[in-house]
Amino acid sequence: MYIVKNALISIIRNKGRNLLIGIIIVVIACSTTITLAIRSSAKSLINSYENSYDVEATIGINRENMKEVMRPNGEGSEEPPEKPEESTSMNMTDIFRDASNLTISDIENYGDSEYVKDYYYQVSIGVNSSTITAASMESENFDEENTFGGRPNGGRRGDFQNISASDFTLIGYSSLSAMEEFVSGKYKISEGEISSDLESTSCIINSELATLNDIEVGDEITVVDPDNEENTLTLTVTGIFEEVSDTDNQMGMFTSSINTIITNVEVTSMLQEKNEEMNSSLTPTFILTDKSVIDDFEEELKEKGLNEYLSVSTNLDEIEGATETISNVNTFATTFLVITLIIGGVVLFVINMINIRERKYEIGVYRTIGMKKSTLTLQFILELFIVSFVALMIGAGFGAVSSVPVSNYLLENEIESSSEKIENINQNFGGKPDVGGDRGFEKVNGVATVQAFDSIDAAVNVKVLLQLLAIGIGLTLVSSLAAMISIQKFSPLTILKERS
Template identity: 30%
Template sequence: MYILNNALANVWRHKGRNALLGAIILVVIAASVVALMISSTATSIIDDYKERFSAEVTFVPDMEKVREEAMAESEDGMVRMVMPTIDADQYLAFGESEHLADADFTASTGVVPEDLTPVAADLGGGSGMMTMGGGGPGESMFESEPMSFTASLQGNKLAEFDDGSRALAEGEMPDADGEALVSTELAELNDLSVGDTLHLAGELRNIDEGALESIEYDVTVVGTYDDLTDEYGTSPQQNAFTNRRNEILTTYDTVLSNYVAGMQGMQVAATFYLEDPDLLDAFTEEVRAEGLPDVFDVTTDSATYNAIVGPVEGLKSVSVTFMIVVLVFGGVIIALLSSIAIRERKYEIGVLRAMGMKKSAVGLGLWSEILAVTAACMLLGLAVGSLVAQPVTDVLLAGQIQAAEEAAAAAEAQGTGGGMGMQMGPMGGANQADPDAEPLADLAVALTPGTVGQIAAVSLGLATLAGLTSLGRITRYEPIKILSERN
């Protein structure tokens, strides 16, 4: 108890020296409060954005590699380029990756609705079948002519209901297997109503063996939709098959119910979302191991992700770096001041040691002094840091947003594809990063219990550093020598 009482008394006896030391500690703690508040809030914002917005991954065929493979496999001098595909089984395997935040699967196949007149029936149908040379020029390698599709069955392709291009007119969205939506045009043309059953015929084909296999679907109409999309979209061909009013919307599993591995005729795709764009290389290694052909490049929409999260991550990095610098320089200054203070108090230490007090007890007393000063500075530092944290955050965030915008503009001007530049889409075409992706305009910081705990740990560390410095100096002094030098 004497050591503690004496330590508290010494705080006031050496108030000038302790005020200087306390000012340094206060600055360090206040700066740490600001930095930790920014870092804590930025971390929670980043985590929240990663949950709600993740980097989209696309598999883009490298046409140069496709051409090289076709030329290498050519035996008669004729180059036969075949658009590479990814099996549904592979897509499902890719979706098991632990690096993904989410995965959306879609599938489609051509069909012929039984006893149903498609929209634009007078234009005929289409198959999308590639006619490949067999016995002679222009001769089909299939034993029979491929089916001429007049409609398409689309599984889980419902994104346009979110952007307003399509809207539910009657009934409900397909949820269970075997349920489907049809366009109001198709329903009115054929007098369809909710509850009707459609029988759809289709086929799969084996390109290598030239065999065709029939498939069938029975789906129940559970609703109709109004369609504001372009009637033929981007298709260069205009027929019943490419007319979007003949798209029958159903679930992914419904389309895949007739899937046969190794057969073509179904277009299966998936949109994968990484938890973080930095995981792209690790995800690429996984999908390569699962059998993704080398002709596919794995890309991610890092531009949109960085446009939203980048400034916040930059702000967090700046705040953490600033805190580390302040702690390092502050710790050095505190250690020097503590060392100087002990030199000035040699006689006091010599008297205490001559009275029989052990070095550890003297060190404990000095540590108690600095701990009391640090505790007062921590309370004041929490108040000061909380007051200045928001203005500092606003200034730093504005600087990060401006830097990100300048970097994006420079990259776009140079055509490097960085920042908000060009991105390669799922079909290999160039597209801009999401124009609606805007960074946070403000960041409301707050002092959390976790931050208070971190500040307490920082304060304890500073006090311990000063105490250890003092103890290190004490061990160099012998009481008899100190008193003799004093005399």
């Protein structure tokens, strides 16, 4: 069509005017590209975080509901008791016992859900030993804490039964992924390794306990049921761990995990099989498919008979907290983008208004020799679009050059920290390469390996370019409004009279 040729001629022969528009669009495109790239990188980082950290749900006491019971005239008690304090205390104990009476079959039942990707659990039981001596904890003042989720003997969240009457705490894990202390770096294997065979009668013990009893890797220890001395089990020590940080017990002689023996759930089951009344606590962890299913999962557990004094808690706050900074960058980039586009759009509109006034005579001549308004409008838009497109490409080029290092800097930091994290976890587990266990090598307790962040050069990608093109078309149309309005409004006769 001749208007394309005409538009090109007009652009080439009016360089000054088009250069000015071009420079403005280059600046807009450049800042827009950087902003879009940062947004894109920020989003990919957030996605990486969300993919890296699984949403974990666990079951714990619902303290709000418990408080209702503690109130003498609360909704929890229908009739006011004669001796409120004693009655409340009894109620609390009963409720607590009922609530904490979770079984493995309960966990398996809860884990059998479309919202659950995977689940694991740990069982803590109190045992004595006929072959080793426990470290004396008389000076350690944590027995009172031991009830209601205290952390004696390196106890974990949800250890809501008193198992301190015994010398040792035997903790059985259903999966290596469940060993949170090793993942977080609290415990670290200093000698030997954790047996990956989760059915073997093996264990790992604290290095202080090992020193105290002169135990080495390969030695055997015998654990004894405190209530039934005939119920014993001999375990082979495959590894010795150190408690790296002990924030709970900084003033103690020993680390709080000194009397902790770590094994698998098969071992704890063997002891419990012979004594069903054995005191134990069960802590489940469910890996959910997505953060959006948390409410549905909790609802499902209630339908499956979850005790009303128990509730589901997740690590969602922790995950969202980790991405908060990146989210702020994303929000800032979006705000900056909007402001740039508004200012850019207004500047382009004003410049085009001035240009159109300058080209009024041209419009008059075109209309006088019979060019249709629509054709003329199309030609003017085409001119602006060609200039915009070229300027957008140049601006995108500048933007890409500037934005890639910035975006990649953010990603590089993330990769670095993720790599370090994986390396540390491997070291904590005694250098074992397949700590992912049954959950695969890609993730270890919710922390992804570096492969998940392999999008470092995708800062200015096809999506960003398409967004930029859409913005360019939008800006062209907005700034063309001046031309469209003028062409519709101007009478050729008036223009030519003014010219004369």
